[in-house]
């Protein structure tokens with residue numbers, strides 16, 4: 291039997307007290323001087339707490355009996371972040387930004403490893419650091435804003451890092467949202483996407499329905515699913531979707547570059563269920579994009595790593611600067627938001643000194659160069675329809691008007707990480723999806739904001755029009771009240787025009 295479970299499963303069976311043995315535990319050597327642990331008794335019980343304290347001390351951890359300012363780590367079991375915060379508030383303890391609130395799983399793993407393991411999202415009940423140190427107001431820092439601060443319905447007023455404490459719920463919602471998208475039910479799809487988005491911004495894990503109180507974007511339909519997952523560990527609806535033939539087929543078909551909902555629908559109705567049947571069917575016609583999608587399928591479905599993205603970045607910079615030496619090349623999309631993998635690599639290109647003609651010529655020149663070098667596997671160049679005086683689009687998900695290209699490039703393994711991992715035999719390269727966007731220099735802040743994503747941008751536009759009477763898109767910001775365009779040199783200035791706190795790119799993973 292697992293010794294860690296022992297005290298838990300039989301708290302009532304008291305061992306006979308050894309007569310004469312001292313009740314005090316023998317002194318232990320403290321191996322990890324920087325950590326002072328406090329184990330919360332609430333919902334754990336005295337016996338298990340004493341047992342865990344003793345065990346942790348034997349492993350070299352300093353565990354204090356009493357709560358004090360010296361505590362650095364509070365370890366709790368069966369408590370949510372908000373439970374612990376509430377409890378701390380009652381104890382009148384000023385939660386400092388150094389304090390970590392952790393689940394017992396962290397201590398158990400640490401004891402198993404014989405040293406403190408790295409604290410990750412699955413261990414951290416609440417990340418105090420972010421919200422406390424962020425507040426310039428010392429009074430606010432003393433209170434517990436994480437638990438009580440009202441959560442905005444707009445993603446652009448929330449900080450959403452990749453540290454997701456509610457994976458079990460958000461994964462489920464994303465499956466449902468995707469399924470509704472496949473069935474072209476936009477309203478329901480959006481409902482579940484918004485719910486996933488808001489849960490991703492929470493600094494704690496939801497463990498009871500009480501935790502969902504006051505959180506926006508969680509309607510009854512959503513709450514039912516949360517409740518089911520809390521109670522049964524899974525949702526029957528999600529399970530049904532994952533086993534649904536239509537869902538599985540659409541998921542498979544849309545994984546091919548160039549295949550969208552319409553094509554998937556057609557293939558599904560024709561009775562296709564596998565890609566190999568589709569590829570070998572002589573009666574089907576494929577677009578050039580789909581042909582490339584099938585040709586490089588294996589490479590394209592295996593995600594792009596950060597190392598590969600950096601290597602593509604070098605390739606793009608080299609090519610761009612060969613024609614426009616003063617050009618700025620910025621990696622945007624998921625990688626700018628700190629993601630470790632992506633389905634493609636996105637770049638925004640802009641140059642302060644170039645004429646309109648230079649600008650227009652750059653992407654064709656770059657593409658031509660790669661073609662001559664044999665690196666261009668697929669290219670779709672979209673010409674600019676940008677007009678300087680046009681008002682921003684009112685549609686929240688309108689595409690932009692900049693010149694851009696959707697590419698598949700050949701990336702040689704030896705260009706990745708200095709060739710460290712280059713394979714010796716067989717294929718020496720990987721096909722990578724690359725998006726390039728060229729924008730006029732004075733529009734770069736708007737383009738950068740738009741191309742950094744995620745769908746965060748949509749909510750920013752929604753916020754601009756509903757709350758500020760302004761229209762925002764990838765090109766400009768227009769104030770409808772003053773009837774003027776608001777200029778911006780940086781993303782910070784755009785947030786300031788909208789009266790919003792600045793949200794860093796890595797906090798936009800909504």
Ligand code: CTP
Nearest residue numbers: 623624631632633634689690740741742743744
């Ligand atoms: N985008 C856009 N117009 C397009 C295509 C994309 O404005 N025609 C924007 C999207 O809104 C998104 C960003 O470009 O914010 C990046 O898109 P994409 O590469 O599809 O998504 P990522 O967030 O980068 O995710 P991934 O890591 O899967 O690539």
Ligand code: MN
Nearest residue numbers: 623624634636
């Ligand atoms: Mn991308």
Ligand code: MN
Nearest residue numbers: 623634636725
């Ligand atoms: Mn992209």
